[in-house]
Amino acid sequence: MEISAYLVFVAVAALQVATPGPSTLFVVRNATAYGRRRALVALSGDLVAIALLATLSATGLGALIVAWPTTFLVLRLAGAAYILWLGWDQLRPAAPQERTRGGADGGRNTSLWLHSFGVGISNPKAVLFFAALFPQFIPGGSGPSVLALLVLTFVAVKLLVLGGYALGARSVGRLLGRPGNARRGRILTGLLFMAFGALMIWAAVADYARPAAGATAAG
Numbered sequence: 001m002e003i004s005a006y007l008v009f010v011a012v013a014a015l016q017v018a019t020p021g022p023s024t025l026f027v028v029r030n031a032t033a034y035g036r037r038r039a040l041v042a043l044s045g046d047l048v049a050i051a052l053l054a055t056l057s058a059t060g061l062g063a064l065i066v067a068w069p070t071t072f073l074v075l076r077l078a079g080a081a082y083i084l085w086l087g088w089d090q091l092r093p094a095a096p097q098e099r100t101r102g103g104a105d106g107g108r109n110t111s112l113w114l115h116s117f118g119v120g121i122s123n124p125k126a127v128l129f130f131a132a133l134f135p136q137f138i139p140g141g142s143g144p145s146v147l148a149l150l151v152l153t154f155v156a157v158k159l160l161v162l163g164g165y166a167l168g169a170r171s172v173g174r175l176l177g178r179p180g181n182a183r184r185g186r187i188l189t190g191l192l193f194m195a196f197g198a199l200m201i202w203a204a205v206a207d208y209a210r211p212a213a214g215a216t217a218a219g
Helices: 003-018 022-034 036-058 061-067 069-091 106-121 125-136 144-168 170-176 181-218
Strands: none
Touching: 003 125, 003 144, 022 036, 022 069, 022 106, 022 144, 022 181, 036 106, 036 125, 036 144, 069 106, 069 181, 125 144
């Protein structure tokens, strides 16, 4: 792969990752609620999910999903439902041990990691994104090393970008530390998660209905 093509891939990856979405919101929420270190540890769950989705896209899963649109719809709706559930969980009153950063135990770290993995894996449309992106940057006849380089690069870009969001959330954390602001922050986070979930449902249903509408018009 030429260095110019690689730099273009890095730029595309950075632009895609920097666009605010559930992953961005989740890492900022973790950083403000539990601190930057734990947010970065939990972020590894999202990175594992992205690496898995990217690898699956290379195995032809993207083409399989396109061939089975109903299955793809179910997967997308399931992902949206998970994001909605995260939003609802934020809207509920916090338990006493969740109101202080020091009240979380080791199990909380595992829970954060699993939630982070769930956020990353809950958007099966990422498989199609990778399936469309990678062929543009993989020269014909290339071995698996080029694909591995692209996957690792995308994961590294996501780590740097979302890690930057986590480090920059410190000022937000000071604001939320004021009396009454923590609850308002949870409500805002929950509403944003639910908005993302609703948009994911709308996009999934619209994409599923579009081919059927096109077929009807053609007939």
